[in-house]
């Protein structure tokens with residue numbers, strides 16, 4: 001029987017699944033089509049080696065919107081995030097700095113490099129938490145559409161509509177939107193060492209350096225998270241990040257959505273400039289009243305629809321939207337734990353987030369390499385060992401270690417394809433860098449998975465390997481994500497919508513794009 005679907009969602013990333021769940025909950029007949037054999041997109045868990053479950057791409061959770069957890073009852077379907085209690089910065093010839101849940105312990109640690117910074121850190125955290133709460137109000141609703149670019153007051157009014165914003169907070173907010181991460185942190189701290197791991201949050205997924213204007217916003221983006229009511233808490237999803245996606249999938253199915261994997265969409269079916277269905281790679285056709293794409297804007301419009309169907313202005317704005325992937329990932333299966341020279345032994349400092357970011361100049365030099373078309377000879381690496389917190393992801397006595405690496409520019413001097421011949425060298429550079437702080441790591445490796453930005457593009461369909469479906473720079477946010485006139489999830493093609501991270505409010509495992517796209521669509525009388 002040829003089913004007539006209300007909505008077909010292209011892509012079973014977590015946003016596509018959230019979108020499908022909301023639509024199905026509202027009584028719509030929804031079908032999700034996922035290209036891979038596994039759901040979740042970049043929020044995925046895979047058993048790469050028997051007994052070892054890798055969060056292959058996304059590795060920590062915090063941004064996922066609490067409202068979605070509640071409305072879709074995701075805890076009932078396996079959503080469980082275990083908060084991390086420590087952020088550790090190993091240093092050469094020193095004890096390193098760890099920031100803990102305990103403020104007094106943290107103060108003592110920071111005092112080792114600066115009393116001034118140790119005293120200021122609680123105030124900084126408080127301010128960032130407050131600003132994160134304000135930003136969260138902006139990301140929890142659709143982007144504004146009516147905006148006059150000539151009138152700066154319009155931006156001010158936009159944020160004035162957010163509940164509870166004080167004038168001085170608004171000023172800080174604007175600073176965060178415009179300054180570099182380092183310039184912003186300079187107003188708080190003096191130590192080039194202590195500032196480094198904080199500044200590193202500002203470059204995640206961005207082809208910019210810590211001193212590039214605009215990176216302070218990305219820093220704020222990483223402060224918007226919340227777990228169980230605690231702001232700026234990052235944690236591990238039990239069973240790996242894919243369990244967030246599978247909870248969304250199970251919620252969608254519980255409301256009647258149908259999900260098919262191994263189903264690649266080749267193109268959107270068009271009739272009189274309207275989307276009427278999709279054609280799969282195997283040639284099958286599926287009709288639907290509306291099509292919603294979880295793919296990024298370029299793949300959706302240039303790839304699945306095609307330039308001849310698009311207005312010139314849209315083609316031009318899609319060409320302007322920057323992807324420029326800058327990150328890679330190395331996942332390790334280990335038979336033992338890394339031992340950091342500066343803080344030997346197996347301690348709680350290994351249970352949280354470990355940042356190879358010894359000082360600001362190190363991070364800026366890492367960007368210099370990328371600017372000139374190579375991966376960083378000494379990269380910023382964000383390490384987590386989730387098996388210490390969640391024993392379900394590795395066999396007893398063994399561990400999984402996830403290394404998020406920056407910079408790994410998609411565009412090498414010799415072009416992206418050159419990653420094929422540079423993948424192994426990239427992996428070795430990552431291990432060499434970690435071994436400078438934790439010698440002997442190599443002897444524990446049972447398996448190593450190296451993902452270059454080219455691999456991220458091929459495996460997950462992330463254009464140019466950008467982890468957020470497009471950079472989170474101010475010119476690509478709010479009413480400009482992904483372009484003027486498309487910020488409310490509708491495309492210029494009638495009945496074709498978007499719900500992925502390339503739409504407001506952007507990347508990260510938030511579910512917000514999927515939720516807001518579904519709710520916007522449901523509000524329309526169509």
Ligand SMILES: Cc1cc2nc3c(=O)[nH]c(=O)nc-3n(C[C@H](O)[C@H](O)[C@H](O)COP(=O)(O)OP(=O)(O)OC[C@H]3O[C@@H](n4cnc5c(N)ncnc54)[C@H](O)[C@@H]3O)c2cc1C
Nearest residue numbers: 011013014015035041042058059060265461501507508509
């Ligand atoms: C290496 C890496 C590390 C990251 N770390 C973190 C982190 O720690 N915390 C965090 O919050 N965020 C992190 N992110 C970002 C976050 O994972 C992404 O922003 C988010 O998962 C994107 O979700 P999405 O649903 O919008 O899109 P995607 O996850 O990209 O989903 C799109 C889906 O569409 C499918 N698809 C593509 N083409 C087709 C087609 N033609 N037909 C059918 N299906 C198709 C894909 O297979 C995919 O499943 C990371 C990302 C990466 C890559």
